[in-house]
Amino acid sequence: MEKLLTLIMAGGRGERLYPLTKEKAKPAVTFGGIYKIIDFTLSNCLHSGIRRIYLLTQYSNASLDRHIRLSWNIFNRELDEFIDNIPPQKMNVDWWYRGTADSIYQNINILERERPQLVLILSGDHIYKMDYRKMLEFHRLQQGELTVACVEIQREKARQMGVLEINEEFRIVGFQEKPASPCSVPWDHSKSLVSMGVYVFKTECLVREVIDDAKRDSEHDFGKNIIPRMIKKRRVFAYHFRNNGGKESSYWRDVGSLDSYYEANMELLKENPEFNLYDLDWPVRTYQEQAPPAKIVLSGKNKELGRGVIINSLVSNGCLILGGKINRSILSPLVRVEKNAQVENSIIMRGVTIGEYARIRNAIIDEEVQIPARYTIGYNLEEDRKKFTVTESGVVVVPQGVILD
């Protein structure tokens, strides 16, 4: 087995997830009630036997660093196992990471020190279950210099992605970043293959390419610059990530925008979601603080009686539902919902309080926000737009630190 080093790209600004990224890095944003987005990729590494990981971080990296220390302090350095957080060192340049490729260029000294034969490059903001060993095996068999993992999706949805054009050997012969008219797969005209931002590189090839790219006028991005240049001159293959009867399904979501983040969270609430959190053979690891069990009670008397009712929802530890109604929502730890409040189709982050008779729907309420009694969110988007971010699909995002009256 070749020596492998894994680099996780976690340095994006997370602008499309703003305001959830106001005070934290994108991979440190909560997902599915108790997890952070990065936990999904790290759990994949854990279950794939990968133990040598560098996280290339940048903006608001303290939030991510803290989470990694709390929840992922399980590797043993004495056995050459580690997850190390590497913000830009700026040893020899005056700039921050200019793009994914530049973050590798600026850390060539790490590759020099570790001397891996292969480098696995992952993104810190995707939700999926993948055994990377199968992809590494494919890379070996093809004797490729670069292998790009890809997933098949509806063609019309591929316009926002990096779309691969392949030949019959799965060699990549074309790469279009966010094309107006995505090319389809040879076997189905309604589907396209899109890059998952998961790459296996032969190390020498990676080093040559990022050095070459660093000296060019470029966006220093793997998808936009490195891959399109490489397919012309090097052995670049597509690894088709699909349901092969094992633990993996072809489920893969980029949760880099508010709408995709919201949608992927809501998908967890289906009766049989494609992404199963309850699969004990592939647990997603995270840090869980000490908190009492969730409690759901009737509250008040007579006409004021509130029935605590929860349907199709995820409710975390420490939640107190004091006679409120929760439908199709995700509650992080320590959320308090008062009498006769209603929460529907919403994501409620840690420590939020929702006052009596308040009504919330189609919303993301960020940490520690206090919603006053009888307040409404999501019922009048015109009004909501004056105070909050409202996404294209009409989700209202209430940021951390806001004071409502």
Added chain:
Amino acid sequence: MEEKGKKILVVDDEEAIRLLYQQELIEEGYEVFLAANALEALEIVDKEPIDLVILDIKMPGMNGIEAMQKMVGKKSKIPIIINSAYPHFKDSFLSWVADDYVVKSSNLQELKAKIKQQLNKACE
């Protein structure tokens, strides 16, 4: 393509080498700048519009590899030729930042050819 008058910076801690290169390169029609260590070299690169750098690796203080990374960090497009007595630095990923690598020799023909090649490439 006219290479005459191009500004070449020679970075080497050995004075004999600097003087030899200076003489030979002036004869080729280049304008030659000399630096005895990496810090001097970085200062010159900051001040002068240098067209090409010939860089030794083993020098007291900051070595050539580090100096090269800093140069690329400042003005990413100056061609850099590593000129070391040791061929094994070629295996280091860090040395791949250079545009070319010539092992030191008393005969400067190879180095001169590589200089021409890099200057031509830079003009393309």
